[in-house]
Amino acid sequence: MASEYEFEVMDEKYKTFVVNLQNRTCDCGACHICGIPCKHVTRYIARRQEDVVDYVDWKLTVEAYLATYSDVMHPLLDQITWSIIEGLKILSPKVKVKVGRPKTMRRKEPGEQ
Ligand SMILES: [Zn+2]
Numbered sequence: 001m002a003s004e005y006e007f008e009v010m011d012e013k014y015k016t017f018v019v020n021l022q023n024r025t026c027d028c029g030a031c032h033i034c035g036i037p038c039k040h041v042t043r044y045i046a047r048r049q050e051d052v053v054d055y056v057d058w059k060l061t062v063e064a065y066l067a068t069y070s071d072v073m074h075p076l077l078d079q080i081t082w083s084i085i086e087g088l089k090i091l092s093p094k095v096k097v098k099v100g101r102p103k104t105m106r107r108k109e110p111g112e113q
Helices: 030-034 039-047 062-068
Strands: 006-010 016-020
16 A cells, blocks of 8 residues: 555556655656656646645755855965976876777767758
């Protein structure tokens, strides 16, 4: 038996997902990645006549943004004043060349002629 906050949603392709509003999770995984409720969660929130904004992750709110940038950021001095560290050499990244001839043709998008 499903609880008040856990339920199953079927999308337009008849694929089912388990949504948990308390944990703010959905089987599709989109909620975990971006912090914004996916279309499955949004559908059920609208059915409950609640505000979707209440289910957005706190890190995406204005309060979180203001808290992140509340500290003073001091400007750097000119690059001429920076101290030089001897013995530190920056190397280029290692590039692995793939076997075979490199592709010269661009892949066309679907519907492109
Ligand atoms: Zn989902």
